[in-house]
Amino acid sequence: MARVALAFLLVCAAAGAAHAQEVDGFPAETHVNKQAYTLLGTGVHSGDDGAPLYKMALYVEEDEARRAFPALVVRAGGHSHAALVGGDHASGFVVWGHFGKMAVLRAPHGLDAKTLQAELRAGFDESLPARSDPELQDAAAKLIGLFNRSLTVGQEILIRTDDAGHIYLDVAGERTDGPQSPKLARALWEVWLGEKAADPKLRRGLVDRIDLLGK
Numbered sequence: 411m412a413r414v415a416l417a418f419l420l421v422c423a424a425a426g427a428a429h430a431q432e433v434d435g436f437p438a439e440t441h442v443n444k445q446a447y448t449l450l451g452t453g454v455h456s457g458d459d460g461a462p463l464y465k466m467a468l469y470v471e472e473d474e475a476r477r478a479f480p481a482l483v484v485r486a487g488g489h490s491h492a493a494l495v496g497g498d499h500a501s502g503f504v505v506w507g508h509f510g511k512m513a514v515l516r517a518p519h520g521l522d523a524k525t526l527q528a529e530l531r532a533g534f535d536e537s538l539p540a541r542s543d544p545e546l547q548d549a550a551a552k553l554i555g556l557f558n559r560s561l562t563v564g565q566e567i568l569i570r571t572d573d574a575g576h577i578y579l580d581v582a583g584e585r586t587d588g589p590q591s592p593k594l595a596r597a598l599w600e601v602w603l604g605e606k607a608a609d610p611k612l613r614r615g616l617v618d619r620i621d622l623l624g625k
Contacts (some may be wrong), residue, residue: 433619436467436514442570444452446472447512448622450504453615453616456607463525464561465516466602468616472623474509474573479623491621500617501603505596508573513602515567516519523560538600539591549589550597556586571586571595 431438434452441447447469454462472579483489488498494500504511515521534550561567568580575595577588600607607613 423494432440434465434467435516439472440469442471442512444512445510447510448472448475450620451614451616453609453612455602455612457525462518464521465518466616467514468504468602469512469514470504470507470623471510475507477621478503478507478509482620483624489621491625494621495614496616498605500620501607501613502611503620504617505599505603510570510572511599512568512570515569517561517565518563520563520565521561523558526557527554530557530598530601532608533604533606534597536606537597537600537604543593546591546593549591549594553588553594553598556588557581558585569598 417600433449436449436452438449439446450468450470452465452467454465457463473578482494482499482503485503486493486496488494499586531554534554538546538550540547556579557567561582565582566580567582575590575592576600577590577595579586579588602609602616603613
């Protein structure tokens, strides 16, 4: 559990995280730059052969996400779990929400960098304009190139974005700042949460605890 705290910019509160509740092996809450991040959900992304490629946990900046939560309730038509996670309301709330987001990817059997790069490239092809914004395309290519380290068993990738479009990465302990672009940051989350996400089961799992923002 303290692994997440130590790996991500050395800014998480390790002592507090060490005693936090866990969900599927991930802390239910952690801290980044003294801001509380709450776990929205977890899931497993499997390959075409059904074998698990990686486990993923999704966090959001708790205070700002709670402030935005009433708007989600209105769009979803209620605050029950079924209403909130039904349709695309919850995933869209995260993708477009004006709050910090963070994901942790763990590879139980290791993960080839080319596999994740191909997934990102396919996702960006779906969500980014192909020719109308060459600068954005260049930024996307740069970001994909930063996921250039294959993971061994037990290693993690941490991804964090803020409302200004900063993208921060930690790939197997190597911290990197990605391009700054709100559009690219949204497209990055759409890889897992968008309508055309490659793994619908993972997409649902990543927002399965979203009703906790209203409690």
